[in-house]
Amino acid sequence: MATMQEMPDESAFQSTVSALPPSTLAIIYFHAPWAKPCEQMGVILKTLASTYPADAPIKFLSLNAEELPEVSEQYDVTAVPYIVLQKDGKTLETVSGSDAFKVRAAVEKYAGAGSGQSSSLPPAQTVTRPQENGDSTGKNLAGYAPGSQDPRTAPDYSAGEHREGEQQTNKDELHRRLGELVKAAPVMLFMKGTPSSPQCGFSRQTVAILREKGIRYGFFNILADDEVRQGLKEFADWPTFPQLWADGELVGGLDIVKEEFENDPDFLSQHAAGAPKTAA
Structure with a gap:
């Protein structure tokens, strides 16, 4: 599968971009380590x-906007x-902010236009019976790290009222974060473990169903983040x-997923391999 590549310096960025074939779509992501929305956008991308x-004509590049000021200036x-x-070498579109739908729509708009990339699954692996590993159809939120280091998640207990207000702020922030996570991919599976190593029978069965139906999906291992x-x-x-x-x-x-597929064979078919892409 494709990954997002961090550019350590301007020279690496310029050489990487100049080596891309003309038909390759480059997704260039500018971020800053202190900006909370960047953490979420990194997950989305x-x-x-x-x-x-991995061989698709699309390249995801990540740059620290402050450490590469010349490149940041070049792209305004x-x-x-x-x-x-x-x-x-030509800019097709720019997206500012952390709107997951807007970013995904822009990427899929140009990735599906003349790139030769159809909505397809990576090489399939057999979903086996319990006690054995599943497949790798799902796509992990690679590189995600919980935001426990964020000072906003450390309440000040010096005063009860302040603590209560701080906890409400943290809750609102968490809900905003979850709102982005559930939209990080068109179909998102929050499961115990990963598709290749489910940690419960229900998660294993859900992965098997999605694999059988050929549904493209992202996944999040909830055991890795208790928040x-x-x-x-x-x-x-x-x-x-x-x-x-x-x-x-x-x-x-x-149970609901089973019922949906039993009642409607075309359930989620728009997200199956080979289905035409549509903007969000």
Whole structure:
């Protein structure tokens, strides 16, 4: 699968860009380590990258806007996160901010236009019976690290009222973050473990169903982040996992997913391999 490549300096960026074939779409992501929205946008872009095969004509590049000021000036970067979509040295579109739908729509718009890339799955692996590993159809939120280092997540206990207000702020912030995560890919599976190594039978069965139906999806291992694990129960008003989301809306757990496919053979077919891409 494709990955997002960090550019350490201007020389590496220029050489990488100049070596790209004219037909390759370059997604150039400007970020700053101190900007909280950049952390979330990094998750979104890494998820998008992982939905493309490694040999697809698309390249995801990540740059620290402050450490590469010449490149930032070249692209008129005045705020982060900032994404430039470029092909053959020409800017096709720019996206400023952390709107997941806007970014995904822009990427899919140009990745699907003349790039030779159709909506396809990476090489399939067999989904086996319990006790064995599953497949790698799902795309992980690669590189995601919980924001526990953020000072806003460390309440000040010097005063009860201040603590209560701080906790409410943290809760609102978490819900904003979850709102972006559930939209990080057109179909998102929040599961225990990963598709290649599910940590519960329900997650394993859900992965098997999605694989059987050929659905392209992103996934998040809720065992790796307890904040997301607990917060998503309230955010979704759904107390168990796995949870399947489509286009930012909760579908449900394993039983609901089974019912949806049994009642409608075309359920989620727009997100299957080979289905035409549509802008969000």
